[in-house]
Amino acid sequence: MDKKTGSDLVLRNDGQVLFKKLMATEFETLVIKAGIVPCMGKFFTINFSTTKLHRGVFAALEETLEQGNIFVGILNDDRFNFSPSTTGLYARMVGLNRKNLRCSFIGSDRLEVLELDELSFDRNQYARAKIRLLEDRKIDPKGQKEVNNLRNTVDKIMAGLFGWGNGSKLQQGFWNNHIFDKDMGPGQLADQVVSSSEMFSECRSQIFYQLDPCVRLRMAVHRLEPVVQRMIEAAKDSIAEEKNAEQSRQLAKLFGAESQEKELTERFSEVKSFMCPEMVKIVESKLAKCNGMDATSKAHKDNVSFILSLPWGKYAPETDDSINTVSKKLDEDHYGMPDAKRRILQYLAIRKLNPKGQNSILCLMGPPGTGKTSFFQSLGKALNRPFVKFALGGVHDESDIRGHRMTYIGAMAGRIVQLIQQSGVMNPVFALDEIDKLGELSAQGNPAAALLEVLDPEQNSKFIDKYVGGPIDLSQVLFVITGNDIKGINPILRDRLHIVEIKGYALFEKFMIAKNYLIPRQLKNAGVEDFVEFSDEAIQRIVDKHASDEGVRGIDHCLNDICAECALRFVSTECLEQTKIGISEVEKTLVDYKITGKEIGFGAK
Known part of the structure; x- marks a missing residue:
């Protein structure tokens, strides 16, 4: 059921305005001062003007809404620059933001202020005023002919603009449906033309205050043509630049992709003899999927590029130094630790007598600051091998060790394979630091179980990282381990370690x-x-x-x-x-x- 308010509005139950019915040609309303550019019409969101208001003005608007009125008069800050000086905008309030003291308006009619207390208005920036809504002047038959010519001109100008792809579908639909709408007078058309582009912001007020519809439409068309011409020229330049840029991108992709595929093929031919047959087949299959330029092909290229960047067939040369020389080098860097040094010398002795012999993993357990990690750094120097370290403290995700499948977004290899790549050889000294702080079974898998495959001499010759997708030989890597508390190590892992306890120093x-x-x-x-x-x-x-x-x-x-x-x-x-x-x-x-x-x-x- 509809209801009438005490003002000039007829509202639905949900508060939406059905129509505005003037009860008198002259009436009182709240008039405020606001620095907005007047705009008219009901088809473009450009008519939706939001402005920040003085706190007193905002309070007055809230009071007006409480009384059931949603229309107010607005006099612009620069209103005295125009003639007549008492012309303003009759607007509908569509939103109040109490936090930022902002109000949004949509223009409805032009108004003329008949009575206003200038002193109170200047001091408070609002006042009650007696106003009259203004109507466009009537057009004689001679003027109607000019209006039709101006309509045709606007139609041609806008058709040329939309032909270059400018303007939203909403705007294009408006011009197609309403440009020859007989119900739209020349004044309304002028308002729509001016309010449809920000490029009219400088002259919008001047056109707004012109009450003669023919003059207003003539002014709008006069300014519309150069504005649209500039937009068309800008569209031409933009299309030409985009076309050239797209051609350059396609050529770069084409030649870049061919160049990358050639590099990958050449690299594969260099290292395939160092891979096992299973790994060779996997890489060949991946290379066959790298021909396109789509996202899937790029993912395969990145994957193959990483696989081929591994140091296949590269090994740090075995040191020619005698056992006594290596022992002397370790003594130069570290005081004491006789058990750890002796275990290293035993390992080297076995390597010299049986290069393919298997050794248990050396694990140094002791308090912080006893030189466990630095001892293994010195070991790398003594053996002439690169030293890399994987800090296991806080690792709870199995993928940190085994890697991610390449089908996942952001997939990457595990830290084991990444550090092998960084070392540049397949036999670095690889320290697993703080193994007692390694996470156990969780929603992300069991990293302790994954580490078993890495450290077990029976399995690590064919270690499979999920991102690589094939077996990698880790049997030549010298894995060494450090920790603080032997009780924190997984029992199954502990069985594979040769633990040397380092007590605190005297x-x-x-x-x-x-x-x-x-x-x-x-x-x-x-x-x-x-x-x-x-x-x-x-x-x-x-x-x-x-x-x-x-x-x-x-x-x-x-x-x-x-x-x-x-x-x-x-x-x-x-x-x-x-x-x-x-x-x-x-x-x-x-x-x-x-x-x-x-x-x-x-x-x-």
Whole structure:
């Protein structure tokens, strides 16, 4: 059921306006000041104007809505530039945003203000006013002929524009359905022409305030032709540029694809002799799917490119050094650890007597800071092999080890194969760090079970990464493992490891490691090796009082602080002098400065 409001509106139950019925030629309404460009018509969203309002104006609009009125008068900020100065826009409110104090309007009619308190309006930017809605002036027969000619002109101009693909389907449909609509007067047509493009923003107000429909349509057509011509020229340039760009892209794709396929084929011919027959068939099948330029072909190209980038047939040469030479190199880098060194020498002895013999995996278990990882780095140098490390802490996804199937978006190989690729050889020293922190069975699989295939000598000669899709020989990789807690290792994994437990260092061992290994390295890192030396008393104080961990990481941090402070003093004073670090200097750096922030001054010795 429809209902009438107390104003000039007839509404449905859902609040939608059915029609507007003026109860009088002159009536009162709320008039506000807003800096919007007037626009008319009901076919283009350009007529939907949103503006931010003064808080008082916004409150007045809310009050008007509560009273059942949705129409207000709007006088533009620059209204006094036009004649008559009292002409404005009669608009419908279609949305209020209380958070941003914004209101949206759709223009309905032109209005003339008959009575308005100018002082109150300027101060508050709104006021109650007596207004009259304005109608277009009537057209005589002579003027009607001009209107028809202008209609035809607009039709030709817009047809030329849409012929170049400009304008939305909504706009094209409007012009096709309404350009010769006899019910649309010349004034309405002028309003539609002006409101259909932002290019009329500069002259829209001038046309809006023109009440003679013929003059308004003449002004709109006069400005429409150059606007459309510029749009057509821009469309021509854009189409030409896009055509040239598309041709360039197609040529680049064609020649680039051919070049890439040729490179892949050449690379495959170089390495296929190092692959097993099963892997050769898989790569040949993948290469046959790389001929196109679609997304599937690109995925196959990326996959084959990665497979062929693996170091097939490349091995770091076996060291010619004797067992005693390798033992000496390990002693130069690491103090103590006799069991771990002996196990490595046993491995090398077996390799020399039986290169194809199988060895259990060496696993160093011990507290943090005891040199487990750095020991294996030194092992890589001693054996002349690249060293790579895979940190297993927090790994819960089986695909981190086995990789993803290439059908998945963003698929990639597992970290095992990725690190083999980065090493550049098929026999690097491969450290699996913190194995006791490896995740167990989860929704993403069981990474511990996947690691069994990697470490088992009976299986890793044909390890299958899901992304590669075929067997890879990992039997020549020297896998070594570190961890902190033997209880955290999967029992099945633990059976495949040769575990060497490294207990915490004794104070004497810490002293020797600091003096012979850590101090020379920290002095070199700080660039003060020629000017600074540590007394035995200072080293002993650091070991006894300032590093309580079972390893030597705490000692290393203390030495780093002292060497860095020496470097700062040398640079700030621009004076390089021989300095010997004693107990007092150690205490100043590690106690006084850290607690009080006092400036440190080392005396020359």
